[in-house]
Structures are given as C-alpha cells and as structure tokens.
Amino acid sequence: MEMNVVCFSCNESHGAQIRTVSPSTKTTFGYVFQRCAVAGKEARPMNEETRGDISIEEQVPLAPYTTFHIGGAAEYFTSVENIEKLRKAVQWAKAKKFPVTVLGGGSNVFVADAGVRGLVIHNHITGREIVKEGDAVLLTIGAGEVFDDIVALAVSRGWWGLENLSCIPGSVGATPIQNIGAYGVEVAERIVFVDAYDKETDTSVRLTGDACLFGYRDSLFKHAEGKRYIVTRVTYRLSKTPAPVLHYRDLAAWNEAHKTNELPTLTEIRTAVCAIRSRKFPDWNVLGTAGSFFKNPTISDAHFSALLERFPELPGYKTPEGVKVALGWILDRVLNVRGYRSGTVGTYEGQALVVVNYGDATSAELETFARDIAQKIFDATEIVVEWEVTKLS
Numbered sequence: 001m002e003m004n005v006v007c008f009s010c011n012e013s014h015g016a017q018i019r020t021v022s023p024s025t026k027t028t029f030g031y032v033f034q035r036c037a038v039a040g041k042e043a044r045p046m047n048e049e050t051r052g053d054i055s056i057e058e059q060v061p062l063a064p065y066t067t068f069h070i071g072g073a074a075e076y077f078t079s080v081e082n083i084e085k086l087r088k089a090v091q092w093a094k095a096k097k098f099p100v101t102v103l104g105g106g107s108n109v110f111v112a113d114a115g116v117r118g119l120v121i122h123n124h125i126t127g128r129e130i131v132k133e134g135d136a137v138l139l140t141i142g143a144g145e146v147f148d149d150i151v152a153l154a155v156s157r158g159w160w161g162l163e164n165l166s167c168i169p170g171s172v173g174a175t176p177i178q179n180i181g182a183y184g185v186e187v188a189e190r191i192v193f194v195d196a197y198d199k200e201t202d203t204s205v206r207l208t209g210d211a212c213l214f215g216y217r218d219s220l221f222k223h224a225e226g227k228r229y230i231v232t233r234v235t236y237r238l239s240k241t242p243a244p245v246l247h248y249r250d251l252a253a254w255n256e257a258h259k260t261n262e263l264p265t266l267t268e269i270r271t272a273v274c275a276i277r278s279r280k281f282p283d284w285n286v287l288g289t290a291g292s293f294f295k296n297p298t299i300s301d302a303h304f305s306a307l308l309e310r311f312p313e314l315p316g317y318k319t320p321e322g323v324k325v326a327l328g329w330i331l332d333r334v335l336n337v338r339g340y341r342s343g344t345v346g347t348y349e350g351q352a353l354v355v356v357n358y359g360d361a362t363s364a365e366l367e368t369f370a371r372d373i374a375q376k377i378f379d380a381t382e383i384v385v386e387w388e389v390t391k392l393s
C-alpha cells in the first residue's frame with residue numbers, strides 16, 4: 001500500500017518502501033526509521049543541536065513514529081537510551097520552558113496536524129532484570145523495551161501472567177499509563193512497581209502498584225498529578241505455576257473448541273490470543289490505527305436497564321461503578337457502523353471500535369470522524385463516550 005510518509009533519517013519521502021526496508025526494524029512500529037535504508041546511510045537530520053551526549057533535532061515528522069501515521073512534526077525531538085540522557089533532555093527543555101511529551105511505540109496516540117510543541121522524547125531505555133523468588137518471577141524491564149518481546153520471553157520460559165496480553169503493540173513504559181488490558185487480564189494485576197523520573201524534582205522515584213491508582217484504561221499517569229512522571233522501568237510479578245485465564249468470550253470459545261484433559265500451555269494461549277487479535281485488528285503496518293479508539297463506557301444500573309428494554313442482547317459487565325457496556329456491540333448492532341467510512345477515515349470491518357486511517361488522513365479528519373461517531377452513539381443511547389487514544393499536540 002502506498003503511503004506518503006517522510007523518512008526522519010533523511011527527511012525525504014520514499015513512499016511504500018519506507019515501511020519495508022529499514023534494517024534496524026526491531027518490530028514493525030515506532031522504532032523503524034533509525035537508519036534510512038533507501039538512502040543507504042544514517043543521514044543526520046537538519047538543524048540538529050547537540051547538548052553533551054544528547055542530540056536535539058528540529059521539526060522531525062512524527063507520523064512515522066506512530067501506528068496511526070497521522071499528523072505533523074515535533075518542534076524538537078530526541079531519543080534517550082538511559083535515565084541520564086532522559087534527565088538531560090528534560091533539563092534542556094525546562095531551561096527553555098518547553099513542554100515535554102514522551103513517545104513510546106506511538107500505538108495509542110495520534111499527532112495533531114500542526115505537530116507537537118516543545119520537546120518530544122522518544123523512549124528507548126532498555127534493560128531486563130530477572131529475579132526468582134520461590135514460585136514468583138519478578139521482571140524489571142526498561143521502559144523502552146517492546147512489551148510483546150517481554151510477553152514472548154515470559155511464555156518461552158514458562159512464566160505465567162502476561163500471555164493474555166500477547167500481541168499488543170507498544171513499549172513497556174506505556175503499559176501502566178492506560179493499564180493495558182485484553183482477554184480478561186489488566187496489566188495492573190501483574191505490576192508490582194513502576195520506576196519513574198520525576199520532572200518536577202529531578203529525581204527517580206519508585207511507585208507501588210497501589211500508588212499508580214489503576215483503573216479501567218486509566219492510571220495516575222493520565223491525570224494532572226501524574227503528568228510529572230516519565231516511566232523508566234516497570235516490574236511485573238509472574239508465576240511459575242500454571243494459571244490460565246480463559247473466561248473471556250473469544251478465548252473461552254477457543255478453549256471450549258480445543259478442550260482436552262490437559263490445561264492449555266502458555267504457547268497455545270499466546271498463539272490463540274494472537275490469532276483472535278489478527279481477526280479483530282488490522283495489521284498496523286498496512287492500515288494506520290491505534291486499536292480501539294473509544295473506551296467501553298461505564299453507565300449507571302438504571303441507564304443500563306433502560307437500554308436493555310430496547311436492546312435485550314446488549315452485553316454489560318457489573319463493576320463497582322455501574323455497568324461496563326460493550327461499545328463495539330452498540331457500534332455494530334445498534335448503529336451498524338462496522339466498516340463505515342467517511343473519506344480516508346473509517347471503522348474497521350473486523351471490529352467497529354477500531355478506527356482506521358485508510359489513506360493519508362489528517363488529524364482534523366480523524367477528529368471530525370470521532371466526534372461524528374460519538375454523536376451517533378449519544379443520539380441512540382444517551383451514552384457519552386471517552387477516547388482511549390491520546391492526541392499529541
């Protein structure tokens with residue numbers, strides 16, 4: 001598929017080739033354009049400013065760093081591989097009174113057409129520490145590591161806990177931000193500590209899972225009081241004892257169909273999860289997307305009962321706050337907008353919650369589309385929906 005994206009390495013557009021040729025591609029999102037293989041060299045971007053051992057570039061196009069492939073440039077941009085460089089980058093921005101934006105794999109954001117003001121820090125902090133304590137395995141992982149590599153590692157070593165989160169794109173550092181979840185597991189259940197750099201005090205801090213105030217696609221880090229933190233490492237607690245979590249719809253159906261006297265293995269669960277996901281989500285190398293665009297809303301019991309009278313099959317899950325409603329079902333069965341397109345933006349035919357950039361969509365077009373869908377939902381159900389995806393500007 002032809003995509004007109006600009007290579008950050010040499011600032012030229014290489015069309016479709018840019019997606020397939022980079023030799024530094026570790027995974028297929030975010031980190032791909034370290035070296036411009038079309039130009040065949042590691043070209044230095046224009047207007048680079050070097051501060052000690054960090055280099056700050058100007059006007060770096062951000063669309064290639066995101067899975068939505070939308071939007072303008074970072075006013076200033078740097079990549080950091082360790083906490084010391086992160087500190088220096090933040091201090092540089094502070095001295096200039098620039099806002100700081102952190103980017104991981106770019107799989108839960110879209111960039112404004114006008115770009116992002118201030119300094120964008122692309123997080124590449126690596127590092128893996130493994131500590132075994134009886135049945136428990138504690139993994140402390142650098143925030144710039146690819147999360148799915150860690151899931152694959154855990155599955156290959158026989159450590160239980162992350163397998164249901166297989167094949168979710170993005171970095172380790174972003175996993176606590178929206179408390180990623182899938183197929184009946186939220187990462188909060190596995191997080192023991194989050195290490196972070198506190199921009200305000202210029203110190204490193206360790207937050208316990210409780211201090212992170214995790215909720216459904218929510219955490220301290222998404223709110224004003226948590227914006228001071230940049231996640232540098234995450235510690236997950238896994239277990240050597242088999243503990244499959246198979247109650248969630250599609251996975252339960254898979255388990256039923258494949259049931260034997262044996263418990264499914266970690267590898268079988270990971271393979272099943274990735275196969276289910278490949279039917280629900282587009283390949284983000286081919287179609288721009290950030291996965292589910294909206295959160296599943298939680299509504300009051302009374303509101304849910306009223307909706308049930310009109311839509312008796314509407315799926316809802318009781319939570320302490322009310323009833324969490326399956327928004328995909330409403331989009332699909334009430335509004336009939338699965339696969340609906342408006343210009344270059346649309347919902348995905350495999351899952352209506354997933355919004356897709358079918359070509360060279362702008363952020364303005366995406367926002368108009370999202371507002372239009374939100375209005376349709378409200379008109380039909382009186383539910384006010386929230387975006388799961390973050391706009392960077």
Ligand SMILES: Cc1cc2nc3c(=O)[nH]c(=O)nc-3n(C[C@H](O)[C@H](O)[C@H](O)COP(=O)(O)OP(=O)(O)OC[C@H]3O[C@@H](n4cnc5c(N)ncnc54)[C@H](O)[C@@H]3O)c2cc1C
Nearest residue numbers: 104105106107108169170171173174180181230231290291
């Ligand atoms: C096809 C597809 C399927 C998906 N499926 C799921 C799913 O099943 N479940 C789910 O929960 N999500 C899903 N997502 C969303 C996304 O993969 C996750 O939210 C992921 O954790 C984002 O990681 P990232 O590194 O790409 O974050 P980014 O998109 O780079 O950043 C997301 C937000 O976190 C902030 N941030 C990133 N890193 C840090 C850091 N180190 N410190 C502080 N702030 C930081 C950013 O500023 C931004 O606000 C999906 C996305 C796609 C494209």
